[in-house]
Amino acid sequence: MAAYNEQASARSYVQRWRRWMPLLLLLLLWPEAAFAQRGGRVAVVADGGALFPFIGLTHGRRFTAKTTGTGGVLINYGITDHLGVQFGLSYAEEQVRTNEITYNTLTMENLTADARWNILTGLLQPYLLLGVDYAVFSLDPPLSDENDPGLNGGVGLEAWLTDHVSFGAVGVFERTFPKQFNRAEFVTVAVTLAYTF
Numbered sequence: 001m002a003a004y005n006e007q008a009s010a011r012s013y014v015q016r017w018r019r020w021m022p023l024l025l026l027l028l029l030w031p032e033a034a035f036a037q038r039g040g041r042v043a044v045v046a047d048g049g050a051l052f053p054f055i056g057l058t059h060g061r062r063f064t065a066k067t068t069g070t071g072g073v074l075i076n077y078g079i080t081d082h083l084g085v086q087f088g089l090s091y092a093e094e095q096v097r098t099n100e101i102t103y104n105t106l107t108m109e110n111l112t113a114d115a116r117w118n119i120l121t122g123l124l125q126p127y128l129l130l131g132v133d134y135a136v137f138s139l140d141p142p143l144s145d146e147n148d149p150g151l152n153g154g155v156g157l158e159a160w161l162t163d164h165v166s167f168g169a170v171g172v173f174e175r176t177f178p179k180q181f182n183r184a185e186f187v188t189v190a191v192t193l194a195y196t197f
Contacts, residue, residue: 038078038121042197045074047170049190051092056183063139063181065106068094070188076116076196084116086129090188096139109136110174112152125166129154135176137184148184150176158194168192 053065072090079085089111096106114131133150156170174186 038084038118038125038196039080041078043074043076043078043166043194044197045076045086045088045192045194047072047074047090047190047192049188051094052187052189053094054183054185054187055096056181063106064097066095068092070190072110074192076194081121082118084118086112086114086116086131088112088114098139104139106137106139108138110134114152114154123160125158125160125168127156127158129156129170129172133174133176135174135178135184137178144180146179148176148178150174150184154188156192158192164196166192166194166196168194 048069048071050067051070052067055063055065070090070092072088074086074088076086077084089109091107091109093105093107095103098104110133112131112133114129117128119126119128130153131151133152135148135150136145137148138145152172152174154170154172156168158166158168160166169189169191172188172190174188176184176186178184
């Protein structure tokens with residue numbers, strides 16, 4: 001009798017599972033399809049993190065720059081679900097040692113234009129970035145302000161909370177071509193928060 005009751009209970013459980021399975025699959029798959037549709041949509045992204053500068057020699061003098069905070073805003077446009085473009089503006093301010101005892105403030109504003117490739121689409125979206133930037137350096141004294149072009153590349157991961165809100169993390173390497181520095185390279189690691197229209 002006990003074995004019969006256990007079998008009946010198991011059959012009842014399977015029948016209930018079969019009845020609710022289509023609805024459960026619909027609820028699980030419907031958000032995935034909605035999240036995957038990135039093409040034709042615009043996102044506004046705020047980011048903030050740390051800037052790791054590598055500034056080289058200039059006129060025989062070494063400038064030592066410290067790690068500092070950075071922040072900015074981006075506009076993303078999805079051409080397709082996998083391919084998009086993004087335009088951004090960031091700002092950083094750091095202390096740079098210009099001689100043995102003196103530190104001056106270096107400010108850097110950076111305009112970027114990147115191609116973005118979403119490797120996967122869905123609730124978790126890893127992506128690659130490749131683009132150009134235009135940096136405005138100010139370290140006065142001892143150097144006058146200058147505007148310099150550069151190249152950048154990066155990798156990121158975006159996680160979708162809803163069909164409109166996402167957060168993530170990104171790391172970007174930037175190489176600028178300044179007139180007064182022999183080299184100026186930066187690594188930025190940031191967290192992002194985005195709203196997609």
